[in-house]
Amino acid sequence: MPSLKSIAGWIFALVGSVLLNVSLFGLMPGLIQRGPVPEALEEIRQVRVVQIKSTPTPPKKELEKPRQVKREKTKIHPQSLKQRSEIKSSLKPALNPTLKPQLVFQLNPKLPKASMDLVMPGLEHFSMEGPIFKAHYTMGELDSPLTPLVKIPPIYPMLATRRGIEGYVTVEFLVTKKGRVQQIRIVDSRPEHVFDKSVTNCVSQWKFKPGTLEGIPVATLAQTTIRFKLENQ
Secondary structure, three states, X not given: OOOHHHHHHHHHHHHHHHHHHHHHHHXXXXXXXXXXXXXXXXXXXXXXXXXXXXXXXXXXXXXXXXXXXXXXXXXXOHHHHHHHHHHHHHHOOOOOOOOOOOOOOOOOOOOOOOOOOOOOOOOOOOOOOOOOOOOOEOHHHOOEOOEEEEOOOOOOOHHHHXXXXXXXXXXXXXXOOOOEEEEEEEEEEEOOOOOHXXXXXXXXXXXXXXXXXXXXXXXXXXXXXXXXOOOOO
């Protein structure tokens, strides 16, 4: 059962809330009516638009063309023309057509006599066509020689090293326009067939800057001799 104090507290709170709401609703109309009065609006001046009629411009008067004044041709008497021609002829100096101008000078007799004939040298005939290139050229026919770019040395055969064999191989090969080696051929070898394979393998990997003829790269046939020698001997 709730106590009397708690019931009285609830009643007091309820009555207080009712009184607060009633007082707020009563004050609201007064607060709204006492709002700030807007300032007086400034007077708006009226602007009148007046349209002015444009006055027509008078047409331009054509300019008067100048009148051409006809000049009267004055007739000249033939006697007066004759007198004028006589006066002009008297003013000109008298020229004698028979007289020729003469230049007075002396030639130095000590000067050597020179022939007045011009001797022209003979014309040289040359062809306007470009050179006719062959399939390949030799080293002596090139404008610029072959330049080695990659030159790997040959491998000394193991069998020849063990037996202490020395020798040489003369090889011939073709360097293409792109600097690659083709058509390898053994010209001479001592001893025979001992170092041939080693030389063929290394020469096939060589690369050159191709030789040129009149500035154009050409295929070149080259030849070289590779010698095999043991260092200990």
